[in-house]
Amino acid sequence: MITLSWLYAFAGLIFAAYAVLSARDRTNGKRFGNAAFWALLALSFLGGDRLGDLGNGLLLLCLVGLAGFGALGRGLPRTTGPEEREALSARHGNRLFLPALVIPASTLAGTLLLKDSGLFDPKQVTLLSLGMGVVIALIVACIWLRPPPLAALEEGRRLMDSIGWAAILPQMLAALGAVFALAGVGEVVGGLAGRILPDGNLFAAVAIYALGMALFTIVMGNAFAAFPVMTAAVGLPILIRGHGGDPAVVAAIGMLSGFCGTLMTPMAANFNIVPVALLELGNRNAVIKAQLGTALPLLAANLLLIYLLAFR
Structure with missing residues (x-):
């Protein structure tokens, strides 16, 4: 039976090919930095389950170090x-x-x-x-x-080099959401919200929940990572249990509020950075600027929808 490990192996082999091609690309002044980055990512896919928590943690720190110290560059693949x-x-x-x-x-x-x-x-x-x-x-x-025989791999490498370290942001941010939830960030945020909220002020509670979903998504780049934090902090204890809100409405429209944050953050690399690389736009934030006019009114509308529909 074909399992998910086959897919991991396939992805690992692709990144390993990128590493080899990067090391051979003399047009890239930082070719060995690129080769090391993609080789480490290949290792995580091919043998991450055998490395253990410590090994994967060290691997992640190496990836962050390579990206943080500007070790990645762009070459001119032959396609x-x-x-x-x-x-x-x-x-x-x-x-x-x-x-x-x-x-x-x-x-x-x-x-x-x-x-x-x-x-x-x-x-x-x-x-x-x-x-x-x-x-x-x-x-x-x-x-x-x-x-040409290597065109697919070279074009894939060109695209990945254009995106750079942001290519792995979705995986890292999803992991960050899990870490935040396990660390009890939701409880801390809930305690802070309880101190600043006026007693019985439903609209203020809804506003904190909707805006918090958007803000946490801007920080994390992923509404799915923000959802457990804000729902544990405000959605469940205050809106649903405290004010008797409809869980389906609160959760569904709350998630949409988080998606508004997705439109406004470079941390959502797969939505806002990848298109810039694909279209070779001059402004790295061009997609975000184009989406602000949609994101802000939609966030305000979601806030009002939760307030009007969840507590009838």
Whole structure:
């Protein structure tokens, strides 16, 4: 049976290839820093379960050190040139998006058809189908477009180098949310909220919850990491138990309030930094600036919706 460890191994091998290619890239003045960074990340995927807590902690500190001391740079991978890309674009047009569409199609088909097949772990069938979709899409693109042999790996490395250390922010921030919850940050925030909230002031409690969800998401970059902290601090003890709020409304719209914070933070790298790298925009915060006009009014609307709908 194919389990999640297969997917980890696949990702680890990809990062190991990035490390080797980075070490050979003489156009990058910091090539050995890049090689070390991607090699450590490959090690975490390939053998993280064997390293133990201490080993993984030291590995993480090494990654942070490489990023923090500016050891990462950008090279010029040898892939298709601008003229060849323009020619392919003119020849194939929007059909170039077909390999990308193979990925969600394969993920959906695998999730629906392979859950009870005995081939994939039924608990992880969606993630495994996603990995399968990536492999199928790569095969389709290579057979159809016939790029240079290492084009896929070189282009993947180019993109990862463009994003840099922010590529691993989602994993680190998800772990941070778990650490905050275990450390009792929610209880501390709840104690502070209890001291500053006027007795019986429902609107103030709702405002602290909604704004707190957005602010913690801005700090953590992940609304799912902010949710257990703010729900344990304000949502459950004050809004639901204290004021009799509807748990479904409080939790659902509270999460939407957190997503407003996602629109306003560079910590949400996969949403706000990756597009900048993909589009090669000059301003690193261009996506965030474009989203502020949506995020702030939506946050205010979510606050009012919790207040009006959860306590009827």
